[in-house]
Amino acid sequence: GGVAFLNALPGLEKVELANGDEQTGVRILRRALEEPLRRIATNAGQDGSVVVQKVMSLKKGQGYDAATDSYGDMIALGIIDPAKVTKAALENAVSIAGMVLTTNVLVTDAPDDNRPNAGVTADMGMY
Structure with a gap:
């Protein structure tokens, strides 16, 4: 996973930037x-x-398999990184970020102290 986003990076080189704010935005996006x-x-x-x-140095279509700590052809490794879904997720995230940046006030739920602890999740490095 993640290779579809890396394949989009060369497109950022083609963007004409008018000022420092735009350069900062491209750095953040990169x-x-x-x-x-x-x-x-x-x-x-x-x-x-x-x-x-x-x-980034591999040929297009190749990537990293975290389960085996190896590099190779993503399809042959059985890893599907759907560009269309990935693109939609990125577009939505950028849209929300733009809205947040132009909004004066954000409303969120107050923390619930009575909510039970979620415990260890997969992304906490536990296997």
């Missing part, structure tokens, strides 16, 4: 696009930045 794969690798006990750099 880091955000790398983060899913970085997190997958970190959760598998690997250095996420090293895995991201390695995958």
Whole structure:
């Protein structure tokens, strides 16, 4: 997973930036696009930045299999990273972020102190 986002990174090089704010936005987006794969690798006990750099140097269609700590053809490894779904998720996240940045007030639920602890989840490094 995460390879579809990495494949989008070259598109950021083509964006014409008018000012420093836009450059900052592209830097934030670049880091955000790398983060899913970085997190997958970190959760598998690997250095996420090293895995991201390695995958970026691979041919299109190749990626990282965290279960076996190996690199290869994603389809042959049985890993499907659907670009259409990934694109929709990114578009929605950017839309929400833009709305939050232009909103003066955000409303959220107050923390519920009586809610039971969720316990250990899969993304906490426990296997």
